[in-house]
Amino acid sequence: MATTNWTLPDHPTLPKGKTVAVVVLDGWGEASPDQYNCIHVAQTPVMDSLKNGAPEKWRLVKAHGTAVGLPSDDDMGNSEVGHNALGAGRIFAQGAKLVDAALASGKIWEDEGFNYIKESFDKGTLHLIGLLSDGGVHSRLDQVQLIVKGASERGAKRIRLHILTDGRDVLDGSSVGFVETIENDLAQLREQGVDARIASGGGRMYVTMDRYENDWSVVKRGWDAQVLGEAPHKFQNALEAVKTLRAEPKANDQYLPPFVIVDESGKSVGPIVDGDAVVTFNFRADRMVMLAKALEFPDFDKFDRVRVPKIKYAGMLQYDGELKLPSNETVKFGHVTFFWNGNRSGYFDETREEYVEIPSDSGITFNEQPKMKALEIAERTRDAILSGKFDQVRINLPNGDMVGHTGDIEATVVACKAADEAVKMVLDAVEQVGGIYLVTADHGNAEDMVKRNKAGQPMLDKSGSIQILTSHTLQPVPVAIGGPGLHPGVRFRSDIQTPGLANVAATVMNLHGFQAPADYETTLIEVVDK
Numbered sequence: 220m221a222t223t224n225w226t227l228p229d230h231p232t233l234p235k236g237k238t239v240a241v242v243v244l245d246g247w248g249e250a251s252p253d254q255y256n257c258i259h260v261a262q263t264p265v266m267d268s269l270k271n272g273a274p275e276k277w278r279l280v281k282a283h284g285t286a287v288g289l290p291s292d293d294d295m296g297n298s299e300v301g302h303n304a305l306g307a308g309r310i311f312a313q314g315a316k317l318v319d320a321a322l323a324s325g326k327i328w329e330d331e332g333f334n335y336i337k338e339s340f341d342k343g344t345l346h347l348i349g350l351l352s353d354g355g356v357h358s359r360l361d362q363v364q365l366i367v368k369g370a371s372e373r374g375a376k377r378i379r380l381h382i383l384t385d386g387r388d389v390l391d392g393s394s395v396g397f398v399e400t401i402e403n404d405l406a407q408l409r410e411q412g413v414d415a416r417i418a419s420g421g422g423r424m425y426v427t428m429d430r431y432e433n434d435w436s437v438v439k440r441g442w443d444a445q446v447l448g449e450a451p452h453k454f455q456n457a458l459e460a461v462k463t464l465r466a467e468p469k470a471n472d473q474y475l476p477p478f479v480i481v482d483e484s485g486k487s488v489g490p491i492v493d494g495d496a497v498v499t500f501n502f503r504a505d506r507m508v509m510l511a512k513a514l515e516f517p518d519f520d521k522f523d524r525v526r527v528p529k530i531k532y533a534g535m536l537q538y539d540g541e542l543k544l545p546s547n548e549t550v551k552f553g554h555v556t557f558f559w560n561g562n563r564s565g566y567f568d569e570t571r572e573e574y575v576e577i578p579s580d581s582g583i584t585f586n587e588q589p590k591m592k593a594l595e596i597a598e599r600t601r602d603a604i605l606s607g608k609f610d611q612v613r614i615n616l617p618n619g620d621m622v623g624h625t626g627d628i629e630a631t632v633v634a635c636k637a638a639d640e641a642v643k644m645v646l647d648a649v650e651q652v653g654g655i656y657l658v659t660a661d662h663g664n665a666e667d668m669v670k671r672n673k674a675g676q677p678m679l680d681k682s683g684s685i686q687i688l689t690s691h692t693l694q695p696v697p698v699a700i701g702g703p704g705l706h707p708g709v710r711f712r713s714d715i716q717t718p719g720l721a722n723v724a725a726t727v728m729n730l731h732g733f734q735a736p737a738d739y740e741t742t743l744i745e746v747v748d749k
């Protein structure tokens with residue numbers, strides 16, 4: 220058998236042995252300057268100087284749509300696809316696209332996963348758990364609709380949906396419309412004799428969709444509602460639930476409290492019990508892994524599960540290639556490890572890598588602490604660079620994104636300034652060791668906080684207020700290179716017209732003195748005589 224040769228060819232001109240700092244600013248896109256562009260409004264002297272100081276060492280790359288393996292150019296970027304592209308150096312079809320293809324070809328119904336859960340359809344209930352929106356970051360409503368329909372046509376007689384409301388990838392308040400849409404579908408199925416209902420729900424950031432083991436109580440709230448059928452709020456139907464909970468002061472789709480749907484006698488209509496099948500319909504991994512662990516791990520000590528039903532469980536995708544979840548880490552920590560490594564947890568080689576997690580504040584929304592842990596991340600990065608132990612130091616600064624998602628413009632301005640200060644500390648350390656930096660971002664967010672019409676003007680809601688955009692954007696992101704270790708002849712090539720994040724990996728390999736493998740997207744840089 221031929222063995223793969225992993226050795227990279229030397230770069231013809233660029234030297235090895237320089238410390239390279241790779242900085243990813245989460246949610247930091249480039250957009251026209253106005254009062255809703257928090258990066259523009261904030262004082263960001265360091266990022267400004269990279270942009271204005273060296274035109275041959277700053278450029279924009281695509282961070283959304285087909286450039287990062289999403290189904291279409293209407294799809295905004297996100298951390299999973301952005302970091303996957305940055306790490307992989309190639310454009311792979313991402314979860315959204317894979318699921319679209321499997322549904323379009325019908326292959327999804329022939330796959331092992333579906334055949335496995337189908338065994339439960341005779342006697343058990345099919346439960347579908349996931350994010351109900353058309354955001355396309357974690358899941359998509361049209362896919363859920365096709366799954367419900369397809370499963371019912373293939374023998375599922377009792378279906379229960381456990382919905383998580385969004386408001387983060389889509390406008391706050393849009394949960395009501397999504398629930399209406401799916402309720403209509405379920406009503407039609409009921410007319411055809413399929414017992415299909417929504418059984419529970421809650422806001423994504425408060426119920427179920429925690430990530431990197433930041434706060435297990437989030438997953439527990441979901442477990443109680445979905446599996447045990449218990450929640451503080453009980454309603455007869457999901458539309459009433461969402462409308463009533465949204466009427467509370469400061470209610471927000473992202474944080475709706477957990478609820479269960481009950482029958483006339485007050486009994487929950489859809490707890491998960493022995494013999495049932497469960498499908499988590501998010502294609503994106505990070506916010507489903509914790510639930511997958513709770514559903515699958517025989518030894519589990521993160522919270523008291525009370526009752527562990529014997530179920531057949533499948534996900535839309537394998538969420539973790541290392542842990543094989545389903546078997547069949549802080550809010551962003553995993554982005555530069557797990558996502559970067561192609562959704563694989565753990566080290567490639569423990570003797571050569573060190574992963575450092577700076578725990579996030581928990582139990583708050585990040586507009587309350589917009590500086591987050593940027594300073595702490597920068598200090599650890601500085602120390603790692605100065606230690607001389609590492610060829611590459613890679614970080615993700617979450618502020619622009621996490622605070623951008625809250626929709627709080629003032630706080631997002633503070634967040635952007637904090638991220639800029641963190642970049643300064645990293646660049647100063649690079650300066651001290653004679654290293655090289657590459658600063659980029661995984662997708663846009665903080666640079667546009669308002670929903671716009673086609674002409675680019677802010678859109679107003681019924682009451683005349685601007686419609687706040689909590690989501691990511693379709694904007695390109697910057698890539699800046701520099702540092703005393705950078706060969707003086709290095710500059711960005713002008714012959715690649717529309718590069719994307721996948722071009723960064725080959726670039727970084729060059730900065731380490733190597734050429735990228737032939738199947739990588741081409742490098743962004745060239746070396747001219749100077």
Ligand SMILES: O=C(O)[C@@H](CO)OP(=O)(O)O
Binds near residue numbers: 245296297387620
């Ligand atoms: O918070 C998340 O899960 C997504 C938005 O849905 O953001 P990001 O891709 O930046 O992690």
Ligand SMILES: [Mn+2]
Binds near residue numbers: 298
């Ligand atoms: Mn991100």
Ligand SMILES: [Mn+2]
Binds near residue numbers: 246298
């Ligand atoms: Mn985000």
